[in-house]
Amino acid sequence: MLFWISTTLKVLVVVGFLAQVAALLLWVERKQSAMMQSRIGPNRATIKIGSLEIRAAGLVHSIADGIKMVWKADWEPTGGDHLLYRLAPIVAIVPALCLCAVLPFGPTVFIDHGRDLYDPAWATDAATLARSVPLQIANLDVGVLFIFAIAGAGVIGAALAGWSSDNKFSLMGGLRAASQMVSYEVAMGLSLVGAMMIYQTVRLDEMVTWQTQHVWGIFVQPVAFVLFVTAAIAETKRVPFDTPEGESELVAGYFTEYAGLKMAMFASGEFVEVCVSSALITTIFLGGWQFPFVQLTGLEFHYLGLNISWHWAHFVVVLVGFITFCLKCAFLIFMQLQVRWTLPRFRYDQIMKLGWRMLLPAALLNVLVTGTVLLFLNSGNG
Template sequence: MIAIVALIKIIVVVLVVLGTVAYLVLLERKVSAYMQDRIGPNRVGPKGLFQPFADILKLVLKELIVPENANGFIHALAPVISITVAISALAVIPFGNYIVIGGQKINLMIANVNIGVLYILAMSSLGVYGITLSGWASNSKYSLLGGLRSSAQMISYELSLGLSIIGVLMIDRTLQLDKIVTAQGSGLWNIVYQPIGFLVFITAAFAETNRLPFDLPEAEPELVGGYHTEYSGMRWGLFFLSEYTSMIVSSALIVTLYFGGWSLPFVDYSAMSPNIAAVLQIITFLVKTGIFIFIYMWIRWTLPRFRYDQLMNVGWKIMLPLAILNLVGTGAVLLAVK
């Protein structure tokens, strides 16, 4: 029974996320177009709403090109690693409290892991393998440079990412994401207590997802696409998919850690019937996540890309000290309050 419920949850979440990704691509194209005084795709279907299907059809039908002297197996494996890791991270994110079906209480998260935060950090650091391996297996200088940049960038920013979360963990005293949400639901959101931690976290999250201004691994003008230069068809599509999936995951994580997840301040869910409350919670969660996904796109079309030395400077000389300061400060305040 538990296995069936878990399976249903997995299928629903994966399908919803992949469908959302298709439409996020359309949204990104629309947002970028509107910010550049253009209209964007509007030909396929009403207002261009069927554009994602045309895109996917094109990707599926395209030839998979493997460069000469490339390591074929790893070349094929790399995008699979990327997408697997990106989707796996979704498993511990709570998108609602619980629903009751036939007297059974079903938690609205796939896996209630008691070290959810650690699990997500582990998964996001595995994501670097997909990119680095693809760069190495392509047997192309641009891809290799992209892969190397990616590994250096991920290592630099993972530290600040991890350290900035610790502030939240110290306040809420748990690694379980749904408990972090319930802790915020009864009081103020963590953003109030952790503004610096939040800034460090969101910056590091941008770097982790390889989005502008930290998209050095792909850097179109200098690396012609970077790690995915030598990919075509659906293998390239998988990289694309994983980029957008990890964008969803990190937006959801930002919401869960700093903006109260599915909870809203001054709304008492316990007074409602659990199923109605669950629907409201899911809507709240989706709206909050959507806002952050939009911020991702907004930033992408606002800021230019960092230079490599600037990236390293920001990572090691500013973000890391800030994260440590935040950590020490939080500790001191917690001790004083106690």
């Protein structure tokens, strides 16, 4: 019973959160780019209540955009495939939402022990485990593999949209999206092999546990981190990898023929992808929900001759973990937006070259080096 209630709650909270993120990120992107380019940014949309004017530093623009999107004429191209045309935005956004199902956004909550100090025995006690809520919607054994499978499905939406629109710009955009995402899927997967070898697992919660006990993944797999971040940005199809919708050559690429809410689904799908990829990078390379030097019992700092042990109640640790996860994600989203407004778009052949000739060999080399080093370390221990 607790399982069903908690799972439903988690699904509602996470999906609801991601749905809001698109509107929020729209504002963040506009304001952040404005600050970067010495502009003020949007600040004109106003809600008037009597003499009170609410502008909320431009946040009202997101509401105004939403209202505008709803009232746009829902135009459809007369040619093309109508069923696929309507299906494509859904197929594009659902995988992005599904991805967050396996991401752990906090440590396991043991409901009966909220005020107690963490005891490792809880994790093995059947009675306590039955009254525990892991802060992760689905704790799958396949973990990372599920992510690759679902992220790969995202390309279908873009390809369908390009195909069903009956427009040559859309078709070219769909083709580009498909080939780009398939290419970077390869480098993305291979860049994680080294991390999986070190963590000895593909389960995401165990990856976080390993990083809490040892060291963050970015320190043992720095090359893989760079490769993965690059591939992840390419997967979101945003600048500098936005040739699928390059407006200077393809109008708007695969969603040229989409208007109103269908277009908004593609656009917000991109923001959800940014959010989810940030959460993924956090989980695999930045220690997930772990705040530096904080273990499940509280703050533990045993370096530089210092011996600090500051024990916290279980709920406090959970809360700190959850907030840390959100902050790390927010930082990565900020950096992704910063990259988007800093770098110019690659040419299409440059994207392909970068993917196949640089990222892929580098990822393979990373696997080789990691394997060799692990082999030496293990043989030394044995």
